[in-house]
Amino acid sequence: MSDEGLQQARTKMSEAGVDPVAIDVFAHYYRLVEGGETGMVPESSIEPLDMEALADVEVGEQRAQEAIAETVVIKLNGGLGTSMGMDRAKSLLEVRDGLSFLDIITRQVLALRERYDATLPLIFMNSFRTREDTLAALRGYDELVVPAGEGGELPLDFLQNKEPKLRADDLTPVEWERDRDLEWCPPGHGDLYTALRGTGLLDRLIEAGFRRAFVSNSDNLGAVPDGRVAGWFAQSGSPFAIEAVRRTPSDRKGGHFATRVRDGRIVLRETAQTLDEDKEALADLDRHRFASTNNLWFDLVAMRDELDRRDGILGLAMIKNVKHVDPADPQSPEVIQIETAMGAAIEVFDGARTIEVGRDRFVPVKTTDDLLVLRSDCYRIADDYTLQLDAPAVPFVDLDSAHYKLVSDFDQRFPDGVPSLREAESLEVRGDWVFGDGVRVVGAARVRPPEGGGQGRIAPGTRLGGR
Numbered sequence: 001m002s003d004e005g006l007q008q009a010r011t012k013m014s015e016a017g018v019d020p021v022a023i024d025v026f027a028h029y030y031r032l033v034e035g036g037e038t039g040m041v042p043e044s045s046i047e048p049l050d051m052e053a054l055a056d057v058e059v060g061e062q063r064a065q066e067a068i069a070e071t072v073v074i075k076l077n078g079g080l081g082t083s084m085g086m087d088r089a090k091s092l093l094e095v096r097d098g099l100s101f102l103d104i105i106t107r108q109v110l111a112l113r114e115r116y117d118a119t120l121p122l123i124f125m126n127s128f129r130t131r132e133d134t135l136a137a138l139r140g141y142d143e144l145v146v147p148a149g150e151g152g153e154l155p156l157d158f159l160q161n162k163e164p165k166l167r168a169d170d171l172t173p174v175e176w177e178r179d180r181d182l183e184w185c186p187p188g189h190g191d192l193y194t195a196l197r198g199t200g201l202l203d204r205l206i207e208a209g210f211r212r213a214f215v216s217n218s219d220n221l222g223a224v225p226d227g228r229v230a231g232w233f234a235q236s237g238s239p240f241a242i243e244a245v246r247r248t249p250s251d252r253k254g255g256h257f258a259t260r261v262r263d264g265r266i267v268l269r270e271t272a273q274t275l276d277e278d279k280e281a282l283a284d285l286d287r288h289r290f291a292s293t294n295n296l297w298f299d300l301v302a303m304r305d306e307l308d309r310r311d312g313i314l315g316l317a318m319i320k321n322v323k324h325v326d327p328a329d330p331q332s333p334e335v336i337q338i339e340t341a342m343g344a345a346i347e348v349f350d351g352a353r354t355i356e357v358g359r360d361r362f363v364p365v366k367t368t369d370d371l372l373v374l375r376s377d378c379y380r381i382a383d384d385y386t387l388q389l390d391a392p393a394v395p396f397v398d399l400d401s402a403h404y405k406l407v408s409d410f411d412q413r414f415p416d417g418v419p420s421l422r423e424a425e426s427l428e429v430r431g432d433w434v435f436g437d438g439v440r441v442v443g444a445a446r447v448r449p450p451e452g453g454g455q456g457r458i459a460p461g462t463r464l465g466g467r
Helices: 001-017 020-032 061-069 101-116 131-138 189-198 202-205 225-234 276-282 299-310 342-348 367-375 407-412
Strands: 069-077 095-096 122-126 158-161 212-217 240-246 256-260 266-269 288-299 318-324 334-340 353-356 378-381 387-389 395-400 421-430 432-435 442-445 457-458
Touching: 001 020, 020 069, 020 189, 020 318, 061 069, 061 101, 061 225, 069 101, 069 189, 095 101, 095 378, 101 122, 101 131, 122 131, 131 158, 131 442, 158 189, 189 202, 189 225, 189 342, 212 225, 212 299, 212 378, 225 240, 225 288, 240 342, 266 342, 276 378, 288 299, 288 342, 318 442, 334 353, 367 407, 367 421, 387 432, 407 432
Parallel strands: 069 122, 069 212, 122 158, 240 353, 395 421, 421 442, 432 457
Antiparallel strands: 212 288, 240 288, 256 266, 318 334, 378 387
């Protein structure tokens, strides 16, 4: 049945207009799943990784300017924010003052163009679910357009590929008549390289004179294409690099960098690639000290050459996710989604590097806990639209997921704005509370469920916690 399943998948992808190389990449991973490959990275196969820090690197202003002038910025923008109840591009979520992630990203790049007198193209990798809304939102930014020879222009986006979800029982493409879109999934952000090549954009960027790409997630407003990091990467001579941060207790369950024992290559082990018996080692912050920011840099020509050498298949480590075809319906059929992570390309290239950066370059918003901090007075948006921390440290926030997980519920419970967190160490909220205007958190605060159940109200001007 599996051979028939692969043929059915190929046919389905071809009829949907998926790039032939992307179909070949899917077939490569299909065979791995068929052969019982799990994509796991045992603890016994890796050793901890140490690395240099950006704070210890000297990069002159001239080097930074030259490096930025040859850089293109790519933002991963395929996510819908479904975990927070959204049904459109997550980057369209408001951060503050009517500005979305997309607005701030765009203005960050425009400010850097002016600072460095550089072209600095900004290009989004959209999914088939985010493209329309994103391009509509970008229509207000005519100045983003970058000319690219003979009257042409670089596109503002390119489309991530899609692949069929596979039935877990027989590896055939699942059918779901209630919503045909749910029969498909993105192949993970490791598809970046396949999509760049398949759309012809990789060649166009090289022909237009760009030498390197800076790639990051659109929900991480700390991921600015900084000239200092660009200069470090340029002078390193490396074909590929990833920015790393020191892991904190909030990163215990996340992926980390390591060195593969058998060949000394840097690897990025994701949580989904960790065996149950290795979860304790995964959580050991003294052993595995560095996590990926998903901010990465690569040499465009080196990437093109490697893709050509491998016939378009980089062979990134596979991530096998078992889910339900309808995530909201646990009774729907179990499916396998085959994914890869773009950071896994670090093990493909000789001379790949990592560098430790500050947490200011890693401000992801994965939950409404993160959104609360970002919207609070912990951060301010500077004139160049970069985030500036206005607190001694980023506080830990843990909101009751039963009442605050979805953005719509979250907004209803902070109708007059979020609390002041500038003096906060932590905020834990249990139960259903509506916050009034001017609430202030000082030190560590824990809000218990309202007496008698139901919804409670925190009065305007309330001070929570204490030192």
